[in-house]
Amino acid sequence: xxxxxxxxxxxxxxxxxxxxxxxxxxxxxxxxxxxxxxxxxxxxxxxxxxxxxxxxxxxxxxxxxxxxxxxxxxxxxxxxxxxxxxxxxxxxxxxxxxxxxxxxxxxxxxxxxxxxxxxxxxxxxxxxxxxxxxxxxxxxxxxxxxxxxxxxxxxxxxxxxxxxxxxxxxxxxxxxxxxxxxxxxxxxxxxxxxxxxxxxxxxxxxxxxxxxxxxxxxxxxxxxxxxxxxxxxxxxxxxxxx
Numbered sequence: 001x002x003x004x005x006x007x008x009x010x011x012x013x014x015x016x017x018x019x020x021x022x023x024x025x026x027x028x029x030x031x032x033x034x035x036x037x038x039x040x041x042x043x044x045x046x047x048x049x050x051x052x053x054x055x056x057x058x059x060x061x062x063x064x065x066x067x068x069x070x071x072x073x074x075x076x077x078x079x080x081x082x083x084x085x086x087x088x089x090x091x092x093x094x095x096x097x098x099x100x101x102x103x104x105x106x107x108x109x110x111x112x113x114x115x116x117x118x119x120x121x122x123x124x125x126x127x128x129x130x131x132x133x134x135x136x137x138x139x140x141x142x143x144x145x146x147x148x149x150x151x152x153x154x155x156x157x158x159x160x161x162x163x164x165x166x167x168x169x170x171x172x173x174x175x176x177x178x179x180x181x182x183x184x185x186x187x188x189x190x191x192x193x194x195x196x197x198x199x200x201x202x203x204x205x206x207x208x209x210x211x212x213x214x215x216x217x218x219x220x221x222x223x224x225x226x227x228x229x230x231x232x233x234x235x236x237x238x239x240x241x242x
Contacts, residue, residue, distance in 0.1 A: 044231075076229060101204050108197045121159050124149070127160045174203065
């Protein structure tokens with residue numbers, strides 16, 4: 001007797017609706033129907049569901065879904081390419097974190113330098129152009145309490161002094177490293193208040209730890225994927241009677 005959606009859901013700790021969504025998305029192979037029209041799942045559906053759930057933390061929903069579709073379509077080569085691309089992307093993130101670490105260390109040194117920060121005062125468009133971002137990003141950073149530009153008398157135009165320009169460069173680098181505002185704020189506060197780089201070091205260390213967690217999740221998901229592909233390849237072929 002086949003498994004019901006609720007049986008499959010209980011095996012993976014998800015809702016029955018999510019099981020149906022997974023089947024509709026191609027994450028699960030198509031389920032045959034009983035004479036009364038109910039879906040009937042088997043061990044292959046349980047294995048596919050558990051494999052996807054293992055792939056999800058490391059590869060993300062979109063890539064994990066594409067991998068499962070490729071497997072069910074018999075396209076092993078595409079599944080392997082998707083896995084390779086995800087690992088390559090994570091490696092690029094690691095390199096970006098390393099580069100940001102070096103650049104941020106140089107910028108942070110300006111906070112502890114006794115010499116005042118010098119440079120031109122920039123309008124919002126000028127600063128955005130210098131950083132290669134949209135002016136809206138600077139306004140979002142201001143609304144989040146990360147920047148506090150001065151206002152010109154009369155025109156009320158935003159003016160970013162040398163210190164604000166320096167802070168904006170640090171924010172931009174951290175945002176490129178996928179840091180959240182709540183992670184960036186203590187970094188800036190520590191640098192501004194005491195010149196301490198402790199929060200900066202902690203933020204970078206946490207980013208590297210996140211990379212490690214993702215790699216471990218990828219390895220776990222890949223192990224189940226390997227088993228799924230092997231089982232599909234080795235599955236006995238049902239021969240028609242002579």
